[in-house]
Amino acid sequence: MLKTAEKHATKEDTDFIMLKSVIKDRLGFNCEYYKDSHFKRRIDVRLRASGAKDYGEYVRILKDNPGELDILMDTLTVNVTNFFRNTEVYDIVEKEVLPAVIKAKSTTSLRSIKIWSAGCSIGVEAYSIAMLLHHILGDNIRKYNITITGTDIDKASLQQAQQGLYGEVEMKDVRPAFLKKYFVQQGNHYQIIDEIRKMAHFKSHDMISGPKMKGFDIIFCRNVTIYFEKELQEKLYMDFYDGLNDNGFFVMGKTETLLGPSKDRFKPFNAKERIYNK
Incomplete structure (x- = not known):
């Protein structure tokens, strides 16, 4: 069981690295500068919305559906803001x-x-x-x-x-x-x-x-x-x-x-x- 869990964790890490590479290449958005915790929260929003079960499947969706790239960029850069905030x-x-x-x-x-x-x-x-x-x-x-x-x-x-x-x-x-x-x-x-x-x-x-x-x-x-x-x-x-x-x-x-x-x-x-x- 432990070996299976380690193998799964390794695949998830590999898929996450691949996803960040695709985002950088396609969107020019360098994910390496961002805290992984923040970045994963934003990505997980699109995983749920697109029905992807993991990062690897979401990479395939990004490659097959150019429209998802635009939606993802909006998700990554979204800011709640208003005039004279604070x-x-x-x-x-x-x-x-x-x-x-x-x-x-x-x-x-x-x-x-x-x-x-x-x-x-x-x-x-x-x-x-x-x-x-x-x-x-x-x-x-x-x-x-x-x-x-x-x-x-x-x-x-x-x-x-x-x-x-x-x-x-x-x-x-x-x-x-x-x-x-x-x-x-x-x-x-x-x-x-x-x-x-x-x-x-x-x-x-x-x-x-x-x-x-x-x-x-x-x-x-x-x-x-x-x-x-x-x-x-x-x-x-x-x-x-x-x-x-x-x-x-x-x-x-x-x-x-x-x-x-x-x-x-x-x-x-x-x-x-x-x-x-x-």
């Missing part, structure tokens, strides 16, 4: 972080503000930041050259971000005054007004293996790195550190923690809300 974080961003950046830039001739929303999903974080900047600056916003860049590897999410059209689920934490000022209701959906939509642009970028991005005043990467292995988290946090201008801000997720060299490089700005200073 409102207490945005309170500090609105009252302390953005005013500090604006004050620093107001003494320069270019008045350029660059912000990166890394792992932006459907764009709600980037637009939340844009609304706050518009709210703080008012008519003075024309005096600043503001660039908000949202990046992700999921093309479907990026398309929705560019469209700027959202359902009621994403709207639950939008304050009434912002809802009235920055959205146009279209049936059960809400369209971001053009003035805010033009402040953000979105592009496909792999923060793990893509080109390094630099020159930012604020980098937001929230609730993304928790799915990665510890060594990769350490690397990414240093990439974000290097990607910031001096005195720039890094905003991470409430359940995430700085690891490795970044712990000594970043200065806590508001440790409770996971906001740090370069």
Whole structure:
């Protein structure tokens, strides 16, 4: 019995490795960076839905049914997200972080503000930041050259971000005054007004293996790195550190923690809300 169990476990491991290889080849999604526990939970959703009894059978389904690849990509990159998620974080961003950046830039001739929303999903974080900047600056916003860049590897999410059209689920934490000022209701959906939509642009970028991005005043990467292995988290946090201008801000997720060299490089700005200073 023991030998049979060991043999079965070995076949499962082999099939799982083969599945990860197929996903990398067909989708360009490198599974090796993700914690196996998280990755298997997402994969198991599709095993149950497709009726596959094990990883080996699911590999055959992927090879025979190209449509399953698209569904799997959605499953692997799905994020539950909404505008102003974790409102207490945005309170500090609105009252302390953005005013500090604006004050620093107001003494320069270019008045350029660059912000990166890394792992932006459907764009709600980037637009939340844009609304706050518009709210703080008012008519003075024309005096600043503001660039908000949202990046992700999921093309479907990026398309929705560019469209700027959202359902009621994403709207639950939008304050009434912002809802009235920055959205146009279209049936059960809400369209971001053009003035805010033009402040953000979105592009496909792999923060793990893509080109390094630099020159930012604020980098937001929230609730993304928790799915990665510890060594990769350490690397990414240093990439974000290097990607910031001096005195720039890094905003991470409430359940995430700085690891490795970044712990000594970043200065806590508001440790409770996971906001740090370069």
